Amino acid sequence: MSRPRPLSGFPEWLPADRIVEQAVVDTLRRTFELHGFAGVETRAVEPLEQLLAKGETDKEIYLLRRLQADADEPDPGLSGLGLHFDLTVPLARYVLENSARLAFPFRRYQIQKAWRGERPQEGRYREFTQADIDVIGDGALAFHHEVEVALVAAEAFAALPIPPVRIRVNNRKIAEGFYLGLGLADVTAVLRTVDKLDKVGPDEVERLLVDAVGAGREQARACLALAAVRGADAGVVDAVRALGVDHPLLAEGLAELAQLLDAAAEHAPGLLEADLSVARGLDYYTGTVYETHLVGHEDLGSICSGGRYDELARDGDRVYPGVGISVGVSRLVGGLVGRGLVATTRPVPSCVLVAVPDEPSRPDCDGVAAVLRRRGIPTEVAPSAAKYGRQIRHADRRGIPFVWFPAGERGGAEVKDIRTGDQVP
Numbered sequence: 001m002s003r004p005r006p007l008s009g010f011p012e013w014l015p016a017d018r019i020v021e022q023a024v025v026d027t028l029r030r031t032f033e034l035h036g037f038a039g040v041e042t043r044a045v046e047p048l049e050q051l052l053a054k055g056e057t058d059k060e061i062y063l064l065r066r067l068q069a070d071a072d073e074p075d076p077g078l079s080g081l082g083l084h085f086d087l088t089v090p091l092a093r094y095v096l097e098n099s100a101r102l103a104f105p106f107r108r109y110q111i112q113k114a115w116r117g118e119r120p121q122e123g124r125y126r127e128f129t130q131a132d133i134d135v136i137g138d139g140a141l142a143f144h145h146e147v148e149v150a151l152v153a154a155e156a157f158a159a160l161p162i163p164p165v166r167i168r169v170n171n172r173k174i175a176e177g178f179y180l181g182l183g184l185a186d187v188t189a190v191l192r193t194v195d196k197l198d199k200v201g202p203d204e205v206e207r208l209l210v211d212a213v214g215a216g217r218e219q220a221r222a223c224l225a226l227a228a229v230r231g232a233d234a235g236v237v238d239a240v241r242a243l244g245v246d247h248p249l250l251a252e253g254l255a256e257l258a259q260l261l262d263a264a265a266e267h268a269p270g271l272l273e274a275d276l277s278v279a280r281g282l283d284y285y286t287g288t289v290y291e292t293h294l295v296g297h298e299d300l301g302s303i304c305s306g307g308r309y310d311e312l313a314r315d316g317d318r319v320y321p322g323v324g325i326s327v328g329v330s331r332l333v334g335g336l337v338g339r340g341l342v343a344t345t346r347p348v349p350s351c352v353l354v355a356v357p358d359e360p361s362r363p364d365c366d367g368v369a370a371v372l373r374r375r376g377i378p379t380e381v382a383p384s385a386a387k388y389g390r391q392i393r394h395a396d397r398r399g400i401p402f403v404w405f406p407a408g409e410r411g412g413a414e415v416k417d418i419r420t421g422d423q424v425p
Contacts, residue, residue: 009118009126011330013337016347021129021333024160025111028131028327031156032109035148037133040108042090045081051089060117061085083115087132087326092313095136095320104138105145111329122338123301123331134324136312141321143256146288146308147263153292153304153325154268162332163341164295165303168275171257171288172308174240175276177250178226182219189213194227195279227277233265234258236274253287260288286310290325300335303328346399349378352415353395354404356385365406368413372404379404392418 013021029039051061061082084090087110095106111131118124133152135145150167157165179190193208200208202224209220222243229239237254257274264272278291287308294300306325313320336342352372354365365381372379380400382391388405395403396418407413416423 009120009124011125011127011334013333014347016344017333017337019344019347019349020337020342021329024329024333025129025131027159028156028329029109029111031152031159032131032133035107035133035152037107037109037152040094040110041112042084042087042094042110044083044113046084046089046093048080048082050093051082051084053089062115062117085116086114087112087130088134088312088324091132091134091136092320096313096315099138099315099318099320104136105141106136107133108136109133123328123334125330125334128328128330131327131329132306132324134312134322136320136322138320139318141323143259143287146256146323147260149306149323149325150260150272150288150290151263151267153290153327154264154271156327157292157304158268158271161342162294162336163297165271165292166295167272167304168278168291168293169257169260169272169288170274170276170278171253172285173249173253173287174257175226175253177247177253178240178243178245179223181245181247181250182215182222184213184215184219184223186213190215190223191279194223194277197224197227197277229276230274232270232273233261236261236276240276256288284309288323294332294335294341297335297339297341301331303332303335346401348399350380350398350400351377352379352402352404353391353398353400354379354381355388355391355406356382357388357406357408358385361385361406368404368406392416 033039045064048061048063064081064083091108091110095102109132111129113127113129115127117126120126133149135141135149137145150169154167175191175194176187179187184190190209190213193205193213196208197205206217206220206224209215209223210217215223222245225243226240229236231239237258240250240254261272261274275291278289285307287310289307290305291302292304293302304325304327306323308321308323310321311319312322352369354369354372356362356365362381362385369379369381382394386394392403401417401419403416403418405414405416412425414423414425
């Protein structure tokens with residue numbers, strides 16, 4: 001068999017890197033559960049019409065097809081199914097199907113794989129793991145949940161041994177109210193144009209606002225002035241008001257943003273920053289939006305994003321609003337490992353290798369290992385009764401720091417720290 005070729009965009013971590021991923025996932029899960037979020041797992045596939053319901057054709061959805069299926073007679077069980085590209089579309093379907101059995105507000109976390117057929121690059125994969133939390137209401141959802149999910153994210157990242165993060169927040173109501181106050185009726189067109197700031201720069205955005213959207217020169221410059229506002233306290237609100245635009249929706253958004261910043265200053269100082277250029281698909285979100293970056297590694301892209309949406313799902317007149325965040329676990333782990341930002345203390349879970357003096361002694365050595373495991377110490381037994389020097393080298397190659405030598409003719413059992421050479425009873 002020839003050597004297999006790597007498959008781009010489908011990461012497979014080495015054991016040490018997998019330990020990093022598991023540590024990230026365990027920390028996220030523990031934090032989510034501490035805040036009362038219940039874990040769910042949804043199926044990997046959804047009907048294509050649901051995956052495309054919000055126009056997500058740019059996600060390059062992977063379709064399901066059975067190899068032996070006749071092209072003229074497709075398998076009725078698989079026809080029109082695709083792998084989900086995020087965890088929000090499955091959540092909407094899950095809520096609709098189980099609404100009679102769920103208690104609202106429904107607090108759910110989900111850590112699962114998703115698939116997108118996009119061009120692989122650093123931080124972007126075709127198969128990846130996401131970790132989501134959402135709070136879903138029935139008919140209405142209080143604003144304080146928008147504050148809560150940001151603080152939960154901040155707490156989770158603070159618990160990880162990673163470089164500092166910065167959560168950038170904005171509020172859809174601010175931008176929409178500001179543009180309406182300026183007299184710009186086509187809010188969506190303005191939002192989409194301003195969202196190009198990072199790609200084309202302010203001069204080109206100003207030109208597009210004037211030539212393509214129909215804004216006046218002063219209106220375009222006011223839009224750019226709003227997008228330039230940043231800060232971590234109520235000074236952000238004052239800076240927006242100083243631009244001289246007034247609208248009820250703008251006032252509502254500013255009040256909500258101020259409340260979020262005040263809570264962050266108390267519970268997560270230094271982690272949240274208002275950035276009024278953040279868009280996050282503003283045609284979908286309706287309130288607070290979030291983007292998170294590793295400080296000093298912003299080129300990796302957002303490792304956590306989300307926001308408020310007033311219509312996750314609808315069943316006739318019954319509507320389910322929600323707010324949530326999604327942590328890009330694979331993007332985060334790939335960046336941490338690839339850039340050498342974290343490292344494991346050992347590449348395997350094992351702390352102790354129990355040496356085997358001879359094969360007849362193996363049952364006794366297995367017994368020692370069993371006692372250590374009952375004490376919560378990951379332990380393995382040497383694979384062969386080789387000379388002790390070879391067993392020590394085996395432990396060293398495996399990255400196991402301690403070797404347990406069973407009691408022998410010279411006395412009781414001893415333990416050697418092979419990192420320092422110290423050996424004690």
